[in-house]
Structures are given as C-alpha cells and as structure tokens.
Amino acid sequence: ADDVTLQLKWVTQAQFGGYYAALENGFYEEEGLNVTIKPGGPDVAPVQVLMGGGADVMVDWLPSALAAREQGAPVVNIAQPFKSSGMMLTCLKETGITSPADFKGKTLGVWFFGNEYPFLSWMSTLGIPTTGGADGVEVLKQGFNVDPLLQKQAACISTMTYNEYWQVIDAGIAEADLVTFKYEDQGVATLEDGLYVLEANLADPAFEDKMVRFVRASMKGWKWAEENSDAAAMMVLDNDETGAQTESHQKRMMAEVAKLTAGSNGALDIAAYDRTVATLLAGGSDPVISKTPEGAYTTAITDKALK
Amino acid sequence: MRMAAVLGVIAGFVLDWRLGLLLAVWLGAWLVNHGLSQGGGVWAMRLVPVIFGLCLLVLWQMAVTLFAVPSVILPGPVAITVRFASGLDMLWGDFVQTFVKGALSGYFIGCGAAIFAAIAVDRSLFLQRGLLPVASFLAALPVVGIAPILVMWFGFDWQSKAAVVVVMVFFPVLVNTVEGLRAADAMQRDLMATYSASYWQGLVKLRLPAAMPFIFNGLKIATTLAMIGAIVAEFFGSPTQGMGFRISTEVGRLGLDMVWAQIAVAALAGSAFYGVVAMIEKGVTFWHPSQRGR
Amino acid sequence: MSVDAVIEAKGVGLTFQTSDGPVRALTEVDLRVEKGDFVSFIGPSGCGKTTFLRCLAALETPTAGSLTVNGMSAEAARQARAYGYVFQAAGLYPWRTIGGNIRLPLEIMGFSKAEQAERVERVLELVDLKGFGRKYPWQLSGGMQQRASIARALAFDADILLMDEPFGALDEIVRDHLNEQLLALWARTQKTICFVTHSIPEAVYLSTKIVVMSPRPGRIADVIESPLPRTRPLDIRDSPEFIAVAHRVRDGLRAGHSYDD
C-alpha cells in the first residue's frame, strides 16, 4: 500500500471527522493507501510540516494557504470538502452590539496564527481600523478558549459554529444572551478546511494518483460521517490520544460540521474561490495577499477522483 | 587530536562536499581560536568568543545556502539581518511591550517581593520550615501551566505577563537570598552580639551586605527567566503587540525571518540584561574574592 | 578585698546538647579576675578556652554555676557594652574599609558622626595604622588586619578586652612586635584583658596571671601568678624567672594532655 501522511490544522476533533471515518471504515485501505493522520495544534504551522517533508497533504484554510504561497511556499488546493464557513463573531448582548457598526470602540477577540486573515479583511471592508481608539476596534490575541467573553475582557470573540460557540453555551450563557455574526452572512466568508499539497509533487504522476485515491476515499469518509455523525464522533474519540475530548461535545461538533460539508463533493467551487480571493485582496492598506494568486488550485485531482 | 579533526574533514568531503566544507570552516575557526587562546593576550581572549560566534553564524548561513533549506523552515542570518533592519519599528514596539512593560516590571516586583519574603523567612524558623518546602513545590509548577491561568486572572495586557514573571523569578531569588542571609559566618554574627546590636542593625550592617553575592546569583538567574516568562505568557493571550505575540503570529504566517529577528532581540536584550546585572554585582560585591580574583 | 573583682566565676559549667549526646565543655570553673589584670588562658585544643571566653561575653550561657562581670550578669554586661571582643581571625567585614570597620560599633552604639571620626583616628594611631583608614581589609597584611580588629575593639572604650588567640595566625616576629605593642597599650589604658593563646612564651610574656586548662571536660588545672615585673622588654624571655614560669606552664599542660590525637 502507498503511504500518505495527512497533517491536520488543529487537534484531533470532529472538525476532521471525515478523515477519521475514512480511516476507521477502511476506505483508505480499499484504495490501497496506508494513511497516517497527524494532529495539529495551536502552534503547528501545517505548511511548515509540508515543506519540511513531514506530511504529503494538509488541511488548511484558503487565506493562510494563499498567504503562505506569497511567502514562497508553493501549496496548491486539490480538494475542498468544506462548502461553507463556520467562522463567526459571538458577542454578549449586554454590550449593546446589534450590528457591525457597533463594533467601534469595543474590544474584540481574534485568533491569530494565520487565522486572523478573514477577520482582518472583514474589518477592512467595513472600514474599521484595528488599531484601537474610539473609531476603531481594540484587538486581542484570543487564546485557546472562550474565557475572554466569559470574563468580559472582550465584547466579542471569534468562535466556530461547531466548537467555541457551544462552549459559551455550555458555560451557562443562554443563546438569547448572545449575538452572533456569521462571516457567511456578512458576505466575507472565506473557504475553510481544504486539502493542500506541494506544487512540485503534483508533477509526479504516481503522487497525483495517490492523491486522487486519497481524495476519493476522504470524500467517501465525509459523506459517511454526515450520515452517521454520532458514530463518526466516536471514531474521533478513539483516535484522540490526549484523552481530553468528551463524547457529548464531539457528537454535537460532528453534527455541526456536517452542515458545513453538506453539498460539497470535494470539488473546489471556483466562484467561492474567486470570492475569497477578492475579499482577501480588498484588504485596504494591509491586504492579506498583494496580487491575484496563480495556480493556487487544481481541479485535476477532483476531476479524476469524482469520475 | 588535530589529526583526527583533519581526518573528520576529509571524511566529510568524501561523504558530501558540502558537509566537508562546513567541517573545514569549523576546523579553521577552531584552530584560530586555539592559537589565540594559547597566545593569551587580553585582547586575544576577548576575540575568542567573538570568533566563535561569527563562526557559528557563518556555518549557519552556509548550511542554509548549500543545502537549500526553505526559508519557511529556517532562514539564514543574512535574511534575518535584512528583516531586522527593515522591521526596526515593529521590533522596538514589541520590545517595549514585552520587555520594558512586562519583563522589567515583573522582575522588579518579583525580586523585591522575594527579598522581603526571604527576610521574613529568615527571621522566623517556623516560616523557614513551613514556607520553603511549600515554595519549592510550587516553584516546580511549569510556566506553561500557570501562564493561561494568570492571563485569565490579570487580563491580556502586560500586567498578566508581569505576573508570570513575578511567579517565575520569585523562587530562585528567595532561595538564594535565604541562603545568603545565612552566609555571614558565626564570628561576624558574634561580633554584632558583643555590640548588643539590634536585629535591624545586624540585618542592615552585616547580613544584607554578606548576602549580596548570593542575592546577585539569584538576580542573574532571574534575568533570563524574566525574558522567557514574559514571552511565553503572550502565547496565551495578548494585545496585538509583543515579542511572544509576534513570534507566534509570524510562525503562523510563515514569516520565519521576523521570528528569528525577534529571537535575536530576545537574546541581545537578555544578554544585555544579564550583563547589566552582572556589572551592578561587580560594583556592589567588589569585596568578594570571586570579584577580586578577576 | 581591696581590689575590685571585674570577673567572678563560681563553679561555672557548660554542657552542649548535640545530636550525639551532651558534650561537657566546662566544669567547675572558679576564677577571679581583678581590675587591670592581664589574664592568659592556655590549654590543649578543645579544653574550653574559647567557650569560657564566650561565657564571659554572654555569647554562651553557662549551664551551671554563677558568673558576674563588673558585678552584674554577663548578659547585662553585654547589653551595657562592657567589653571589646577580638576574635582569632581578624573578622573584618570585607565590604567596609578599615575606618568603616572601626566605625561599625560606634554606629551601632549611636555615637555622633564627629565623635566617630575622632575616635577612629585616635585608635588607628594607637595601633599604628594611621593613614590606612580608607583601605579595604584585603589590601592589608594579616598583621595589619589583626591590629585593625584590635582597634575596632578599643574604639568604644570598654574596660574589658576579651581576646581569643588574636595572634594565632601570625609569624613569630610580627607576633613579638604585636605582643610588645599590646603590653604598651595595656600599660597606658589600664584595661582588664583576658587573652587566649596556644603559645607558652606568649602567655608567660604577657600575663600577670596564667590560667592553665585541661580538657575532657574543661577544667582549670593551675593558676599561676606571674612573678615578672609589669614592664617587660622582649629579652626578659631569656631570664631564669621566665624560663621557670614557662616550665611550670608546660608541666601543667603536659599533665592534661593525652597523646591520642
């Protein structure tokens, strides 16, 4: 069997349920692949791992992948299992925020480490400076969890529909006490969890073939996970070496993630891609990328995989 | 010895000419240093560590260039220097946020508190027996565990960084000071007793001066800890400025040259901080044999 | 009695409690020292000389017997700052200059700044160290340091001087010299001096009264009143009286010494 190593963008959790489902159900094996899934973490840059040869393929968000491309790391999107974005800004109602116009003068929690690009381009489309002051927003580098909101250190924090949002709820704050702004609804959605490989590797037909099989099996895994979300969540749990994940949280996450992957067959939606690029380029004085990327995706893999 | 080194270089060339080249440069620098240190002039001895450092930088650059290491894995010193020069404003802002606000304030508070605590511990046998073991247990708590908690307690800005630094430097300074306060020998103490000096007179005129070499030991260790503590704490939440913030963000953005520029700032600032404290030590403990010897 | 007893010890004993059990350092020590006496204590290592001096200075508390200094308890005498103590090693604080070291007791006892300066000058002169006030201890030779430490003990005009082997670490010639100076000082100031030494000639040369001690546990083996005159040139040491006293001291010492160490 051919070895494939997949580097995740984050720790083992239901966000990556499709890959674990494919692994546990033997879909990779059926394609003649021997897949290793490496969990990521808050300080792991998947592109670095890829460049260093530690993985063949990685899960990453399009904005950070494009930024990496500009930095001289030639990564290419080969498939896009996530159709819609799960990113949102969650605010406490008591802060009086009802629309993005109310952000001015408030403190917002934002994830960095390459996850800040969607936020920055949103703010620049809104024309709000992120340097603080009465007309701008004060930005905090949000840590790993939702504490800043609970401790009221920030008026709003970044959350994912499938993860942090539920942690806020679990902490005891009612949905009615929250206001959320989905990037999807604000028209600034960017493509999330896609599969990326190094451009140079694609020239090798054997590698290309491996990826075709990998994408095919992965998508089979995702579709299975959408159907059987509770069972997929248990597979995630079984693969969690840290032992810190809880069953209830992962089941719920799997169900939420299923909503984001629904409708994707793995092929990159070119229109969505162009929209993401446009959003990123529109970044005002400090755009995430400075020129329209060339060759940042290929449909060749999905074309073959989906035949 | 020299023979073996030359053979090593040749073996390197045989395996891979790039490896051989690296080894040859290393051997050359080593021979120069060896010669200088045998010669033994004051200036020659100053030169030795400089040559050693330059040699490391040259080897690094050569390795990166010869083996074509991608810059997102490890940039070379030249690229880092260029980024350093072009990013001075940003580096300065981050430096002020992390070092001046976070590390220094935490350092002063932590060291001050530790010295006062040491005096209290020294005064009371009870505290000595009770507090020291407990404090040493608490000192074993890893920073990475405490940092998120302190960020949660003290907020995102430099105050929480200072708090982490306080926690980190407290114990080494405490232990050294307690030990130092015991350093006055029995005869020196008896002398105070024959004058029937009060506790405070004994403390100010004998025990604190005698403790200074020990206290400075602690203060020197604390300098490197302060730097590290302030940077690490920023990983767990920070405003959008600071050396730790920049390091973690730029790793995510693959701006490795900026990351290394920050590391260079940290090393320079840390070494300078250490040097300053060592200089003050020299002034304060001029009387101690370890200072007189040199 | 016509003369004042400066020190009066009756049945003094001291037992140290150690982890290996009690150590009897002194037993049944009776001694009377009069004003202006120069008393030497001599005896084998570990016989309790230092311990007895420390009892006098209230640095240790006897566990038996009674001890008065200047008619009060040793502790009261210490608090009244009745004596100056000179240790075996000079024990100067290295972070203070010679002047600063001599000033130390004066600062603690609250003398005025002017008085401090004046006294420092005076005692520096007394011990022949004029001009060395601004040097640090390590910049002086051992003999000079020892004189500085004597100056320190003299600075605050205590009547009693307790000296524990002050010249132990010096060479014979320097020692002779300091012995002469000490005698001169004693003659000038009429202080009462208690002096511990290992050297028989030194003890005989200096003292009006020699206390020979024997160990296990520390006892007084002999008290010898010196027949020598108060003014003593160095070559008195070749006189028959001197040699006779020295012999008596040596015999006293021999008796108490066992050769198992």
Next chain:
Amino acid sequence: MSVDAVIEAKGVGLTFQTSDGPVRALTEVDLRVEKGDFVSFIGPSGCGKTTFLRCLAALETPTAGSLTVNGMSAEAARQARAYGYVFQAAGLYPWRTIGGNIRLPLEIMGFSKAEQAERVERVLELVDLKGFGRKYPWQLSGGMQQRASIARALAFDADILLMDEPFGALDEIVRDHLNEQLLALWARTQKTICFVTHSIPEAVYLSTKIVVMSPRPGRIADVIESPLPRTRPLDIRDSPEFIAVAHRVRDGLRAGHSYDD
C-alpha cells in the same frame, strides 16, 4: 666534596608577573643541601620560603640561576618522582579514607594492588596510625590528619621530603609530640628533609642546618649549621647551646624584618 649534593641552588631568582607589575619573590639564592640533611627555612611572612620549596618541587620555575635536584633539573626530578611534598594544611581528599589518601600516589604511580596495600600498612604504622586506615579525614583530629599527610608523602619512598609548615595549625603540645616523631622518622629513614617553619624553637630543635631568610625580595640572610647532636630529647630546648642558636636565628630574623606590616 665527599658527600653528595642532593640540592644545589646557584643564584636562583624568581619574579612573578602580576597585574600590578612584577613581584620579586626570590633573588640570588645560593644553597647546597647534602644527603641526610634536615634543613629548616625560617623567615618573616612573604620572604619566599614557600616559593623556594615550590621551586625545588618544580611547582614554580625560577626565572634566574640554576637549580639541580639529585643532579638533574627540578622538572626531571619531579617527573622521576624524587620527592614527597607535605603542605601546610593536611590537604587530605575528604572523599577518600585515610588509607585511600595514602594509596593515591601509589595508584598514580602504578604500583600493584598488593604492593599498595602493603605500603599503606607500613607507613600507617610508621606514623602511629595503625587501625585508622578506614576512617575518613574528618573523623580524625588535626594532628592525626597531619600525620596521615606525612604518611602519604612517605608511601612511595622518595629520598627527599619537602615540608611546608606542616605543623603550623597545631597546638604547641601536639606540635612538640610530632616534632619528636619526625626526628625519630628522619633518624630511621635517613631521608633528606627541607622544612619550612615560623617557629624558632621548632627550627632549632629539628634541624642540622637553619636557613634564615629575609624579605623584599627573598634572600638568604644566614645559614646556621647546628651544633646540637643528632639525637635530641625535648628538654634539649633549655640547654645553653639551644638558646644560643635560637638567639642567632632571632637576630637574623629581626635584621630582615621591617615593622611596617
């Protein structure tokens, strides 16, 4: 000459280069020591006694003059392990037992295990420490430690014994005792001994030859051949010859001593 010169120094000088400029520790030292001599070096502190002994042992290299030990250079003699050196303090390694300390030079010189054990036993007996081989240094008194260090220097049968104030730290009685023992040992083994001391009686009591040195820079002021017989009971020290020699030594010392320290 009929007897062998074990040590021959001609115009030996040594200048230390220090950060404060050169320090002349020795100048123009001429000395001849014959086999079986017991030579004492005496002189004020800092006159270069230790330095000269260290030159003999090739621990320092003279900067002027010529020096031969057993007919070869001092360095060659060191490499031939021609002498045993006894330092002022006992200098035993605290992590080795007394036996282990004595064994140290034997291990280094590559004696066989059996030979080591045998020699350790022999020298322990020689210095009266039989049965203490398994004790650690700190379990012994100062005098016993000093004897152990002498045993260590004796263990490998060097002809020359260099001793730098070996009894400086001991009390007078113990010192007398060790002096007697050292004389007995010397008589038994016929070694050549160079002995540094500060004590005039000790020098006179022990030596066949007394070298009086004077400082700034270190020179030989006087070399006194002792008229005393080789066998010397302790009370020889009260004899007129002894006192005469002692006087001559003291005068030699005085001459070289300045009282500025």
Next chain:
Amino acid sequence: MKRVAPVLVVVGCILALWYVMAVVMNTQWERDQAGRAGVSVGWAQIVPATMRQERPVLPAPHQVVAELWQLTWVEETEGRRGLVNSGSLSNRGLLIHAWVTVSATMLGFAMGAGFGIFLAVGIVYNRAMDASVMPWAIASQTIPIVAIAPMIIVVLNSVGVAGLLPKAIIAAYLSFFPVVVGMVKGLRSPDAMQLDLLRTYNASAGQGLWKLRFPASMPYFFASLKVGIAASLVGTIVAELPLGGAGLGTRLLAGSYYGQTIQIWATLIVAAILAAGLVGAVGFVQVRVLGRMGMRA
C-alpha cells in the same frame, strides 16, 4: 513532627486563602448569571455556588482533589478505557500522560547532563573553550526556547526526528545549562594545594580528572542535577504542547482549549508532584553517593 507541623500550618493557610480567593474570583460570574437571569442573589447563595462552578476562574481545592481522584483512580478502575476494563492505562486518566512525560524528561535529562558535563570538562581543560563557550551558553539561555519550541518540534518532526527524541532535545537544551555552570564550579573547586599535590606525583590530566576533579565536584554536581532535572521537566512539557500525542503538556493544553479549569489545575498538581519526585530521586541518589564517598551531604 517539628518538621511536619509548620508545613501543615502553611499548607493550611494556603488552602484557606485559596478558598477565600475562589469565592472572590468566582463571584463575578454568579452575579452576571443572576443579572442575565434577572434575579437577585445574596451571599448565602453565592458563596456555596462559587465552589461548585463547572468553569470557575479559580476552582476550589476540593474540586481539584476530586478531579485528581477522578482522573487517576476512578478512570483506571471504572473508565471504559481504564486498566480494569481494557488492561492498559487509560488515556483519559493522567497516569499514562505522566509516564510519557517522565520518560521524555529522563531521556532529555540524561542527554543534557551528559552534554553539560562534556562542556564543563572542555571548559576546565581547554583555554579556547573556556573563553568561547560560556558567553554563548549564557546567550543560549536568553533565547526564548520555550517560545520557539513548537517550531523546533515541527521542524525536527519534518526531518524525521519523532517520538521521544524531539521532546528530549528541548528538555536537554534547558537542562544542560545548570549542569555546565555547576560542573565548571565543581571541577574548579579543588584548591591549589590539592592540584599541586597531584603535580608532585607527576599525575596525568586524566588522573587529575578522575582522582581529583570529579570527586571534588560531586556536591556541585548533584546540586546542579536537581536544578537540571526540574528544567528538563519544564522543557518536556513545553515540547509536548504542539505534539497532540500523549503527555502532560498536551493534556494541559487540551484542558485549556475547552476551558476546563479544574482539569488544568489537576494536571498542574500532577506535574508539580512529578517535579518534586524527580528532584527527590536525585536527592536520594545524592545522599547515597556522597555517603559512600564519606561526605556528609
């Protein structure tokens, strides 16, 4: 008893203070919750409530103890993956994580101590190393290795260095420094006389090292090993953060992602116990070795 009582009293005081702080720090949340629910609460409700929050700012001590118990004994005996049910230690409990961390710590410590001793010997015996190594060793410790550890781990991982080794390298980096400093001091601790003695025997450099410098350095050696092993543990935990496998570091972080304060505290306590245990183990060896060498430690 004389030794234990003060410790108990101090621990008691800390616990009392801890409870007070728990109430103070957790009150805000209770008030906010009440405010959001539109009810008013008094101290009588707040105080007990602050001690049983699920995500307290500061968990009460008994909550931490309960969590510790839960994550060790209960998990291993009753857990689905516990020792009793699966035959192997559960990765939900803390024992296996502690073990993983300890093994990397020991490996790193061995590497670091070995390297430190090597450098120290070099510094003492070679003038070129003496002049060049120390300033750079100091500078190396001012590099915030803890901050760049994740990157280093990723890079090492990508060049195929995986498993215990990358963690051990970080641990070694942190632990070599105290060993160098202590050992240089220790190897230089023999005084001039002890060194001269060997010269009079015409001993070789190797003999000087084995028979004098090493034995003389033992007290310094152990003192620096104690600092070194604690540093090694910190290094391992830091190195584990980005790895996502087993280990206390990962576990701390995992607790952090999901805001499980109580679990973080429990993990922290385990880490501190480990540190104390490791330092204690070194101390045990120290007493033995120094005792056999006739030194009173």
